[in-house]
Amino acid sequence: MTAAHSGQSLWFPYAQMRDLPEPLEVARARGAVLELTDGRRLIDAISSWWCVIHGYNHPVLNAAVTAQLEQVAHVMLGGLVHAPARAAAELLVRITPEGLNHVFFADSGSVGVEIALKMALQFWRNAGRPEKSRFLALRKAYHGDTIGAMSVCDPDDGMHALFRSVLPPQIFIDPPRARPGEIATATLDQDLARVESVLREHGHEIAAFILEPLAQMAGGFVFYSEAFLTGARDLCDRFDVLFIFDEVATGFGRTGTLFAANRADVTPDIMVLGKALTGGYSGHAATVATSRVFEQFFGDDTARAFMHGPTFMANPIACALMLASARLFETENYLAKIARIETILQEELLGFEHPAIQGTRVLGATGVIEMKSAASLRGARTFAAERGVWLRPFDRYLYTMPAYIIEESELRQVTAAMKEFCRRI
Numbered sequence: 079m080t081a082a083h084s085g086q087s088l089w090f091p092y093a094q095m096r097d098l099p100e101p102l103e104v105a106r107a108r109g110a111v112l113e114l115t116d117g118r119r120l121i122d123a124i125s126s127w128w129c130v131i132h133g134y135n136h137p138v139l140n141a142a143v144t145a146q147l148e149q150v151a152h153v154m155l156g157g158l159v160h161a162p163a164r165a166a167a168e169l170l171v172r173i174t175p176e177g178l179n180h181v182f183f184a185d186s187g188s189v190g191v192e193i194a195l196k197m198a199l200q201f202w203r204n205a206g207r208p209e210k211s212r213f214l215a216l217r218k219a220y221h222g223d224t225i226g227a228m229s230v231c232d233p234d235d236g237m238h239a240l241f242r243s244v245l246p247p248q249i250f251i252d253p254p255r256a257r258p259g260e261i262a263t264a265t266l267d268q269d270l271a272r273v274e275s276v277l278r279e280h281g282h283e284i285a286a287f288i289l290e291p292l293a294q295m296a297g298g299f300v301f302y303s304e305a306f307l308t309g310a311r312d313l314c315d316r317f318d319v320l321f322i323f324d325e326v327a328t329g330f331g332r333t334g335t336l337f338a339a340n341r342a343d344v345t346p347d348i349m350v351l352g353k354a355l356t357g358g359y360s361g362h363a364a365t366v367a368t369s370r371v372f373e374q375f376f377g378d379d380t381a382r383a384f385m386h387g388p389t390f391m392a393n394p395i396a397c398a399l400m401l402a403s404a405r406l407f408e409t410e411n412y413l414a415k416i417a418r419i420e421t422i423l424q425e426e427l428l429g430f431e432h433p434a435i436q437g438t439r440v441l442g443a444t445g446v447i448e449m450k451s452a453a454s455l456r457g458a459r460t461f462a463a464e465r466g467v468w469l470r471p472f473d474r475y476l477y478t479m480p481a482y483i484i485e486e487s488e489l490r491q492v493t494a495a496m497k498e499f500c501r502r503i
């Protein structure tokens with residue numbers, strides 16, 4: 079079937095519209111389960127691009143939306159303020175690593191990344207060093223789909239390579255090879271030597287080093303050592319380069335700690351949050367900066383001010399959701415739920431072998447089967463849907479990143495569908 083059935087008025091993401099398989103139509107959803115208009119029920123194995131961490135239709139989040147709606151649904155942040163904005167900023171300062179003290183809101187992860195990049199550029203302009211205007215990034219990185227964010231994504235990735243000639247040319251190094259938990263090995267030394275060598279050569283023109291800490295997700299699920307972050311933090315300080323953590327995907331528990339930064343006990347200069355920030359109820363992002371960054375913009379001169387302001391920044395409903403979501407995370411002990419998911423994923427996926435499989439890996443509430451070839455995954459979506467599971471593999475990766483409230487039986491149904499599909503190849 080083709081998209082002709084849905085008409086062409088709705089343009090879908092990352093899809094050739096001519097070949098688009100008929101999208102599944104969702105009528106309602108609850109917990110980890112999507113209910114389709116034809117009555118079928120699918121367990122959502124990827125929590126709607128990793129953001130619906132509490133599951134769908136959560137009574138506490140629903141109540142937070144309703145209560146805020148009855149006060150004010152939206153009001154601009156230019157010259158006006160409201161209690162949820164103040165409280166959400168205080169919340170993020172409290173839960174992010176020590177030293178991140180100033181919160182700038184935006185409406186999506188990509189824009190949060192743009193803000194981080196622009197903040198780093200203006201930081202050095204305000205400091206009288208405008209030549210520091212490039213970024214260091216990792217190959218296999220994914221930071222979003224807008225122009226600035228694309229410029230720090232993997233430069234060879236098919237998704238963005240088309241635009242290479244119009245993107246600002248950044249500097250790339252290979253992702254770390256040292257794996258989570260690996261410290262003081264020759265591999266880690268080599269990983270850090272690559273950073274040192276590029277900073278020695280280019281540090282004078284680099285504004286910031288941006289990465290997804292601990293786990294590169296949409297660029298290909300590279301999980302790497304927390305000790306790399308500690309070492310890179312020292313190198314950034316030595317070479318006067320800001321360090322930016324894009325925690326849009328890793329934030330709010332996905333790697334097993336509240337933030338990936340916690341695992342390394344590192345404070346970046348700027349941290350970007352998105353996706354799960356509102357429990358997946360509304361698009362919002364936060365770019366959180368240290369006082370050192372903030373103070374570079376502070377003073378008598380209006381030209382030093384940060385000239386940015388998304389229309390919907392600090393939307394009251396989004397802020398009310400952040401507060402309710404974070405409260406649930408703490409009171410329902412989500413870190414324990416995530417540890418339990420990790421154990422089940424390890425049991426089910428690690429050691430699973432098949433000639434078509436390159437490898438399997440698990441980190442926190444993320445489980446991945448990497449195939450040798452992307453072609454092997456053709457038909458995986460339909461296969462899983464027939465078994466009551468919603469999966470959306472990309473490239474060579476068949477993966478799950480479920481809601482943290484997923485039941486054990488539901489999660490085992492997800493991994494069973496993943497493995498059954500592989501066995502059929």
Ligand SMILES: *Cc1c(COP(=O)(O)O)cnc(C)c1O
Nearest residue numbers: 186187188220221222324326327
């Ligand atoms: C999804 C993602 C983004 C982009 O967020 P959007 O809300 O889709 O714009 C940026 N960085 C990372 C690490 C992501 O996973």
